[in-house]
Amino acid sequence: MRPADEAELAGMVRAAARDRLRLEIRGGGTRPLGNRPRAEAVLETGALSGITLYDPGALTLVARAGTPLAEIEAALEAEGQMLPFEPMDHCRILGTGGVPTIGGAVAVNASGPRRIKAGALRDSLIGVRFVTGEGEVVSNGGRVMKNVTGYDLVKLMAGSHGTLGVLTEVSFKLLPRPQAVATVVLDGLDAAGAVAAMAAAMRTPYDVSGAAHADGTGTVLRLEGLADSVGYRAEALVKALADHGAGRIVPGAGPWADLRDAMPVADGAGDIWRVSVRPSDGAAVIAAAGAESAFLDWQGGLVWLRMPQGTPLRERIADIPGHATLIRGEGPRAFQPEPMALAQISQGLRAKFDPKDILNSGRMV
Incomplete structure (x- = not known):
């Protein structure tokens, strides 16, 4: 089914x-993502495509849900602007073809390393149009x-995986594209040391916009802005983190695209898990999981793991508060089971928006 319009x-x-x-x-x-519906x-919503409003002066953009992300990013780059939330490209870890769309990014609340500064996708989303299950x-x-009255369905739709409605149009606030980017790198730290260093970096006044740690990459801290400001802040950050190791400054884009895309x-081979916890617990997740490979993002609050197929990860990290999502692999529950009270609220929302249970049925539950 390929509708031509809303x-x-x-x-x-x-x-x-x-x-x-x-x-x-x-x-x-x-x-x-999620369970097979x-x-x-x-x-298919790919025909609902195109930017319907772009006002660089007001830092706002409106696009139909099927608009390719690449088309949006090209339009923004021409005006020196960007989507604040740095959306991940899942093609690289899932091996999928096709063209990533802005509606798909909203459906999964795709948020990259800049989340620690700019917030998640849902924090930049200011408007939606969608079709309910009726x-x-x-x-x-x-x-x-601007402020609007009524229920905040905008935030509700972000990350709903198409289970509450079919998105047709989305609106975003934007940010200016930084003039310069630099990455401070600390080598030789283990996960626990990296978490401590990243926490220290976030406590400085140097406006860190990315904090991650991966074997082979090191502990990396991104700085963005005007060229003179970035240079000064990078040098100051190296000095501020001297107790955590010798830092070096790498100008340019650095490793952030690869980290964004996991x-x-x-x-x-194996299952890929995405675990969200308190930043201080990131190293504990890696230690308890016994993963084949792992890395930290969001200052340690986001843990990516590759595990042997069928590993019961949630059992291994059950004592650590948070939630684990199976991104790649087969399992009975891709999403973390919800506590009873929250599950009842979720079920009630689905019953209101999709009473016949026809939209991505079973995707999240």
């Missing part, structure tokens, strides 16, 4: 709800950065 999409969903036809929602087909048909078109939020754990 109205046709809404009609298709209404017909599917009437016939209780379960749909797998697919944008570019590059992020098949129970579906009798595929609804075929109703809903618009929430706005096209500009490349340190991509090679080799």
Whole structure:
């Protein structure tokens, strides 16, 4: 099913709800995360494409959900701007083809290393249009950065994996693209030492926009902004972290694209897990997991692991608060089981937005 516009999409969903036809929602087909949905048909949104509003002066952009991310990033780069949340490209670890779309990024709340400074994708999302499981078109939020009344469905849709509605249009606030980038690198630290160093870096006034640690890469800390400011802050950060080891400064983009796309754990067979914990617990997750390969992002709050196939990771790290998501691999539950009270709220929301359970049924539960 390939609707040409929002109205046709809404009609298709209404017909599917009437016939209780379960749909797998697919944008570019590059992020098949979560459990395999129970579906009798595929609804593709790739034809709902194009930037519908871009105001560089107001730092806002509106695009249809099927718009390729590359198209959006090219338009922003021409104006010296960027998406604040640095969306991950899952193709590289999942081996998927297709073209990543902005709607797919919103559906999984794809957020990269800059999250520790700029927030997640949902924090930059200011408006959405979507079709509910009954075929109703809903618009929430706005096209500009201002307060709006009513329920904040914008944040609810980010990370809902297509289970509450089919996105048709999304609106974002933007950031200026930095003039210069530099990375401070500390070599020779283990995971625990890296967590301590990253915490120390985040306590400085030097505006770190990325803090990660990977074997072969080192403990890396990104600085962005005006060229003179970046140079000064990089040198000052090296001095501030002297107790954690000798630092060196690497100008330019550095390793951040590979870290964003989880490349340190991509090679080799096995399951890939994404674990979100308190930054201070990142090293403990690595120690308890016994992973074949692992690395830390978000100052230690995001742990990527590659494990032997079928490893019961959640059992190994059960004493560490957080949640673990199976990104690549086969398992009965890709997402962390929710506590009973939260599960009841989630079930209630799905019942309101998709009462016939036809949108990506079983994807998250």
